Amino acid sequence: MQSNIEKQPYSILFIEDEDETRENYVKYLKRYFIDVYEARDGESALKIYRDKKPDILIIDINLPKISGIELLEMIREKDHTTKALMLTAHSSTEFLLKSAELKLTKYLIKPISRAELRDALDLVIKELNCFNTISKNTFIFKEQYSWDYDEQKLLKNHIEIVLTLQERQVLELLLNHININISYDNIILHLWNNFETDKLNSVKTVIKTLRKKLPKDTIHNIYGLGYKIEY
Numbered sequence: 001m002q003s004n005i006e007k008q009p010y011s012i013l014f015i016e017d018e019d020e021t022r023e024n025y026v027k028y029l030k031r032y033f034i035d036v037y038e039a040r041d042g043e044s045a046l047k048i049y050r051d052k053k054p055d056i057l058i059i060d061i062n063l064p065k066i067s068g069i070e071l072l073e074m075i076r077e078k079d080h081t082t083k084a085l086m087l088t089a090h091s092s093t094e095f096l097l098k099s100a101e102l103k104l105t106k107y108l109i110k111p112i113s114r115a116e117l118r119d120a121l122d123l124v125i126k127e128l129n130c131f132n133t134i135s136k137n138t139f140i141f142k143e144q145y146s147w148d149y150d151e152q153k154l155l156k157n158h159i160e161i162v163l164t165l166q167e168r169q170v171l172e173l174l175l176n177h178i179n180i181n182i183s184y185d186n187i188i189l190h191l192w193n194n195f196e197t198d199k200l201n202s203v204k205t206v207i208k209t210l211r212k213k214l215p216k217d218t219i220h221n222i223y224g225l226g227y228k229i230e231y
Contacts, residue, residue, distance in 0.1 A: 007031075007032060007034050008032055008034065008125060009034055009157050009158055009159055010033055010035075010056055010125070010128060010158060011033065011034065011035035011036070011037065011052065011053075011055050011158075012029055012033050012035070012037070012054055012055070012056045012057075012058060013037045013038070013039065013045060013049060013052065013054040013056070013057050013058070014026055014029060014036065014037070014038050014039075014058045015038070015039045015040075015041075015042070015045040015057070015058065015059045015060055015063060015071070016038075016040065016060045016087070017040045017041060017060065017062070017063055017064055018060075019040065022038055022040060023038075025058075025117070026038045028114060028117075032121075035052070035054070037052055037054060041063050041065045041066070042063040042064070042066025042067060042068065042070065042071040043064075043065040043066050044065075045059070045063070045066075045071055046066065046074065049075060049082075053082075053151060054082065055082065055083065055128065055158055056083045056084070056085070056121070056128075057072070057075070057082060057083065057084040057085070058084075058085045058117075059071060059072060059084060059085070059086050060087045060088075061087060061088040061089070062089075068086060068087075068088075069102070072084055072086070072102045072104075073102065076102055076103065080103060083105050083124045083127060083128065084102065084103065084104050084105060085104065085105055085106055085108060085121075085124065086102075086106075086107040087108050087110055088109060088110065089109065089110050105120070105124050106120045106123060106124075108120055128158075137149040137150045139175055141214065141215050141218060143156070143215040144156055144157045145161075145214060147171065147175055149175070152168055152172060154168075154213065154214075163210070163213065164206075164209070166191055166206045167206055167209060167210045169190060169191055170187060170190075170191070170203075170206055170207065170210060171210060171214075173186075173187065173190050174219065174227060174228065174229045175229060177228070178229055178230070178231045179228065179229075179230055179231060180228055181222045181225055181228045182227055182228060183225060183226040184200055184203060184225075184226050186226070187203050187226065187227070188200070188203060191203070191206075207219060207221075207227060
């Protein structure tokens with residue numbers, strides 16, 4: 001991570017209860033990453049994680065309210081893809097085994113220099129760029145697009161593409177029925193909870209704008225019948 005390159009397109013949550021340490025590292029991280037969030041205890045960190053879904057977690061092991069280990073255990077119940085670095089004063093065999101269970105990219109023994117943190121983040125970025133670890137609740141399109149079923153978000157290179165409510169509803173409907181034609185009537189019912197023939201042009205408009213936000217030829221038109229996504 002050199003200072004003369006563009007910021008990495010990933011978000012980080014830095015969790016540390018010592019205010020001065022946290023503030024210094026957050027300021028440093030903002031030089032290299034687009035979004036940097038911070039928390040001083042495990043409880044607030046869990047809320048930020050659920051709201052923001054960061055790509056990378058940097059967690060101090062000794063946190064108020066919820067410890068770093070407990071926090072990551074809670075996250076790992078459903079999420080095995082978010083990258084995690086643990087800041088710890090421990091180097092025991094017991095902790096090493098625990099770190100493997102929690103799928104840490106690396107643990108760092110405190111005190112940690114900026115160079116050590118930078119090297120660890122370089123490793124995280126390499127994993128994000130080179131290895132495609134996908135949640136079962138994620139649909140992968142071509143050209144680095146993906147759909148998060150849980151969050152109902154369309155992403156490209158981990159950055160959200162803003163959809164209107166109707167675009168999101170149509171995309172979710174099509175992705176819940178991969179390789180199955182969804183009729184015009186069913187789309188109208190899904191969007192407006194009733195069938196009105198004059199809504200057909202509105203459906204076509206929603207599909208037209210949605211297609212512009214997806215890779216080319218993602219949505220197939222079955223002439224006279226409806227639409228589908230093939231996989």
